[in-house]
Amino acid sequence: MKKPVKCDTCGSNFHYTSMCPRNQKPLARTPLKRSTKPIAKIGKQGKKTAAAVAKWKKTQTPNHEGYFICYICKRWIPYLVAEHVKSKARHPELRTDLNNLKPTCDDCNRLKGSKDN
Numbered sequence: 001m002k003k004p005v006k007c008d009t010c011g012s013n014f015h016y017t018s019m020c021p022r023n024q025k026p027l028a029r030t031p032l033k034r035s036t037k038p039i040a041k042i043g044k045q046g047k048k049t050a051a052a053v054a055k056w057k058k059t060q061t062p063n064h065e066g067y068f069i070c071y072i073c074k075r076w077i078p079y080l081v082a083e084h085v086k087s088k089a090r091h092p093e094l095r096t097d098l099n100n101l102k103p104t105c106d107d108c109n110r111l112k113g114s115k116d117n
């Protein structure tokens with residue numbers, strides 16, 4: 001027959017001293033790890049492009065029902081997304097050209113990528 005276990009801390013016969021709830025230390029809360037990676041900076045050219053797109057958006061007007069029309073698929077879209085017809089990567093001189101910007105939907109923008117249309 002086994003000898004009964006006795007806890008030295010609380011006197012219980014059901015657990016060892018090392019497992020006693022009175023001996024348990026509260027869990028230490030570890031601080032959240034913050035990313036040490038610096039935030040990417042836009043740069044001069046990115047700021048110029050963003051300013052050109054903002055200027056272009058001010059000149060755009062929706063149709064009679066308040067929608068813009070995607071220049072690729074001709075769908076009506078309730079929001080305005082600027083797309084560079086000639087890609088910024090292949091034609092950096094046209095980044096800030098307002099005639100190179102057209103409204104597009106998210107799907108067409110994603111599918112087009114950096115290709116020229």
